[in-house]
Amino acid sequence: MNTDIILILKMIVIGLVQGFTEPIPVSSSGHVMIISQILGLGDQGFTFAIITNTASLLAILFIYRKDIIRIALHAIKYLKTKDSKYKSDFRFVCYIIIGTIPAGVLGVLLNDFIAENVSMTTIAVMLFITGLALWFIRNMKGTKGESDITVKDALIVGLGQAIALAPGISRSGATIISAIAVGIKQETALRFSFLLYIPVSVGGIILGFSDFLGEPNKAELAVPYLSAFIATLIMSYIAMKWFMGIMKNGKLVYFTYYCVIAGVLLLIFY
Secondary structure (H helix, E strand, O other): OOHHHHHHHHHHHHHHHHHHHOOOOOOHHHHHHHHHHHOOOOOOHHHHHHHHHHHHHHHHHHHOHHHHHHHHHHHHHHHHHOOHHHHHHHHHHHHHHHHHHHHHHHHHHHHHHHHHOOOHHHHHHHHHHHHHHHHHOOOOOOOEOHHHOOHHHHHHHHHHHHHOOOOOOOHHHHHHHHHHHOOEOHHHHHHHHHHHHHHHHHHHHHHHHHHHHOOOOHHHHHHHHHHHHHHHHHHHHHHHHHHHHHHHOOOOHHHHHHHHHHHHHHHHHO
């Protein structure tokens, strides 16, 4: 088989893995590293990460488009009118900003350190930690809706997102676990988690854009990268819709078993 076709197929596989694991609490970055090693591609670098993260971001933006438009318009209306009926959405925007700060600051300060100190053992340990945390919150049923979230809650969830900078710690898992732990309802925790993902993802794309422009093999890799982008976009949408159903039925505990099994297999084979 032609080498270019093999590369395209490998990129599609990685894109599917990225898309499937981005929304669910199992660490997309860790799984992309694992599958890249298995396929013999090694570290795909920032350019590939930007492309696939952009695809996942677009899928999530599409799914939450109505919420995003409503919250944004109501926040603007509150600033203009100070009408109390728009206040809860304005506060929600503020909490998203507050929750973004920890990951934004640590991402800038520790990005190079994290990238240089990643191993399969690290990912395995982080998967164990994610699984353990999911086990602890498995029976928690929060009562807080969007209007009940506090600054403290937003900071705690934001710190959870910052912890997820480590490969093997799931971003969605860390934020959802943190949100449920402070008493936020599962549906609200899910929405808050993925609205928090938007500014962090956009920030990562902006910071990494220079790497994308400086990629020496952009022309040669255009078709493989486009294939990975499309695969990630489609799979992110499917996985997100599936995960929303999982959250609705309160079945997060299943991911505990997966994280533990995946962690054990990594320690055995790597």
